[in-house]
Amino acid sequence: MRSAIFIFIFITLCLISGQVLCFSVFGCTGGSLMFKCPYKNQRETDKQHKGKYFCRDESCKTGISTETQNRWVHNGRLSLFDDENSRFFTVFISNLSREDDGKYTCGNSQIWSHDVELVVNNEPHCGTSAIQDEYIGQTITVRCEYDHKFKTHTKIFYRMNGDPVHVMNSSRSSRSSEEKFILSDSDKDDFTVTIRDISAADDGVYLCGVERDGSDDRPSETSVTHMTFFKEIHLNVYSQMTSVQVQAYSSKSVFITCTFPQEFKGNKKFIQKDSQQKILVNRQNQWEYRDNLHMFDDSSEGLLKVFLTDLTTADEGTYRCGVNINDDDLFTEVKLTVNxxxxxxxxxxxxxxxxxxxxxxxxxxxxxxxxFKHFCKENKKKMCEGISSSEEKRFEFSVSSAGVFTVNIRDVSLRDAGDYWCGAETRHTHLTSVSLTNRHRLTPTMVGREGGSSEIRCPYDEKYSTETKHLCKGKCFTTNAQKIIQSDEDHVKKTRISVTDETELNVFTVTLSDLRAEDAGIYWCAVKDAFNLPTELMIVMKDVITREASVRGSASISCKSVRNLSSLQRSFCRGDQPNICVRDGVRVSSSMRTNGRFSLTDQTSAGVFTVNINNLTEEDSGKYWCAEESSGSFIFTEVHLHVTEDFFVANFCEKHV
Structure with missing residues (x-):
């Protein structure tokens, strides 16, 4: 087996007194060639360090020469390397053509020389090149095809901007001494080279070729050889995977996901802003928090998730979203703008x-x-988590106009309470960003009717199954909170309240009976310092106001205030359900007393507010609500308005008889 060190033996075509006078070398069109020119007299060591040359014509005007040792010098397609520790110098010729065929001379400043015959042939697979953009720490494989006639020849993988990396002999596979390079000759007419754990130092130009002599047969152990290269690989090694512009918005949030090659999924991830110190993610598969920065290293997917909340212009800058690889980093550059x-x-x-x-x-x-449009729910850590797949069927998306989309949540339950964010998701090769633009606080609401009952269900974590549960009007354990009931209390004394604690289901349920106006408000469930999100209870009074009016006439509706409070906000609205009416359909209110054909007069001393509607049409018929609100506590009185043409005619005729 040949040694893995670059050893050359030269074709001896002309011998006089044991000295090499001339030799031939073979290349292929589009490919490259490397051979060594031996010193003529091995004993004249004092003369060996003079200028070396390689040229074509007798005057040697076309060629290359150097008096520099141990460094490549270049002249167009020609390169020369003079090794002071060897009895030869190396000549390299790139991008060969048929015009390069001919006779050349190599020597030492005209003191000694050799005649070199260069033969350039057309051969399959010759003159190919490839560019590979790779990242620090990766393991890559390059493929080199060759003519079938070289099947038994020694295959060569050579690096141009340094010493030879490796020479592969004719065995099926071979490894370098450091096992960084693994070369394998396949059963087909190609061989592969695997480079492991590439670094910035591996950046450069590599050549694939074969070792040959003056024939197409496999060189013998004693024949002199040179190298014919047929493929160039330009390996570009990057530590930065990509650079991405991300736009976010003041007081909002942005969610960034960085993707890394799978081989690094177990490596430590980091985030770094500008020239500040890296913030390492020390634990995998769980969120870590630093002020308004949240980080999650997903080891199963090789992802780093970064969430920035409550953004300000101070958060603007250039971030590195990266992974540690040996002594270097692989990262995506994120240029964050906060508008x-x-x-x-x-x-x-x-x-x-x-x-x-x-x-x-x-x-x-x-x-x-x-x-992609994005919709997520904020958790207790202010992280916005995607809607689970089991819930997605209840969430429907639709784009209603440019720059606007809607989310419809069906079959609302207590578990839907909370803060939601929506925005747009932008995907790049190694990064996905979501700029969150809107926040919605959703409060599940129960509508109870005076004299009826309502059930408030409080789910809790199973670790609290033996703890005391609380229901409060207002947030429990705060100064202004009103305690309603707790699970270990004597319920007999509170005849309108019943309690069940289903520990197997981890649900604490409170039923309020014989509902009254004062029951309206926001209720909180709590166990120790753990709170459920609030539930809103609206009360609809028993009495219903009915008014009949005529087309083109007017209607006056007097709404009696149930509570005599100066802080009351009064409103009048239309809708099938009172909560929809208040949020989306307010016609007039204490703060907006006129609105087109609607006007509101507030007679506080009498505990009444009156709504007038002018120029009625039949379309004004429907269900309306008189509403009063104080500190999130709503009480409604239902109003039915009937507008008819017949009523108008009857009144008209009666007045004119």
Whole structure:
């Protein structure tokens, strides 16, 4: 087996007194060639270090020469390397053509020389090149095809900008001493070279070729050889995977996911802003928190998830989202811009009746019109988590206009309470970013009727199954909270309240009976310091106001206030359900007393507010609500308005008889 060190023996075509006078070398069109020119007299060591040359014509005007040792010098397609520790110098010729055929001379400043015959042939697979862009730490494989006639020849993988990397002999596989390079000759007419754990130092030009002599047969152990190269591989090694511009908005959030090659999924990830110190993610598969920065190293997918909340202009900058690889880093550069989000709708508070549907409206930059729309729910750590696959069927997306999409949530339940965010998702090769633009606080709402009952269900973690559960009006354990009941209390004294604690289901349920106006409000469930999100209870009074009016006439509706509070906000609205009416259909209120044909007069001393509707049409017929609100506590009185043409005619005739 040949040694893995670059050893050359030269074809001896002309011998006089044991000295090499001339020899031939073979190349192929488009390929490259490397051979060594031996010193003529091995004993004249004092003369060996003079200038070396390789040229074509007798005057030697076309060629290359050097007096420099141990360094490559270049002249166009010609390169020369003079090794002071060897009895030869190396000549390299690239991009060969048939015009390069002919006789040449190599020697030492005209003191000694050799005649060299260069033969250039057309051969399959010759003159090919490839560019490979790779990243630090990766393991890569390159493929080198060759003519079938070289099947038994020694295959060569050579690096141009340094010493030879490896010479492969004719065995099926071979490894370098450091096992960095693994070369394998396949059963087909090609061989592969695997380079392991590439570094920045591996960047450069590599050549694939064969060792040959003056014939197409496999060189013998004693024949002199040179190298014919037929393929170039330009290996570009990068530590930066890509650079991405990410646009986010002030007071909003942005979610960034960085993807890395699978071989690094177990490596430590980091985030770094500008020239600041790296922030390492020390634990995998769980969120870590630093102020408004949240990080998650997903080892199963090779992802680094980064979530930035409550953004300000101070968060702008260039971030590195990276992974540690030996003594280097592989990273994606993220250029984060934080813009004003004034053109997006403000955060909203939305009530949704349990068991019914609710629609949330979201903005996104119009330039992201073709991107994926994103919707997520904020958890206790202010992280926004995607809707689980089991729940997705209840969430329906639709784009209503440019820059706007809606999310409809069906069959609302207590578990839907919370803060939701929506935005646009932009995908790049190694990075996905989501700029969240709208926040919606969703409160599940129960509508109870005076004299009826309502059930408030409080789910809890199983670790609290033996702990005392609380239900409060207002947030439990705060100064203004009103305690309603707790699980270990004597319920007999509270005749309108019943409690069940289903520990096998981890649900604490409170039933309020014989409902009254004062029961309206926001209720909180708590176990120790753990709180469920609030539930809103709206009360509809028993009495129903009915009014009949004529087309083109007017109607006056007097709404009696149930509570005599100066802080009451009064409103009048239309809708099938009172909560939808308040959020989406307010016609007039204490803060908006006139609105087109509607006007509101507030007679506080009498505990009444009156709504007038002018110029009625038949379409004004329907269900309306008189509403009063104080500190999130709503009480409604139902109003039925009937507008008919007949009523108008009857009144007209009666007045004119």
């Amino acid at each position: 004003s989000g004034d053109h997006f709708r403000a955060s909203s508070n939305t009530s949704a009746i349990i068991g019914e549907s609710v629609k949330l409206t979201c903005d996104f930059p119009e330039k992201h019109n073709e991107t």
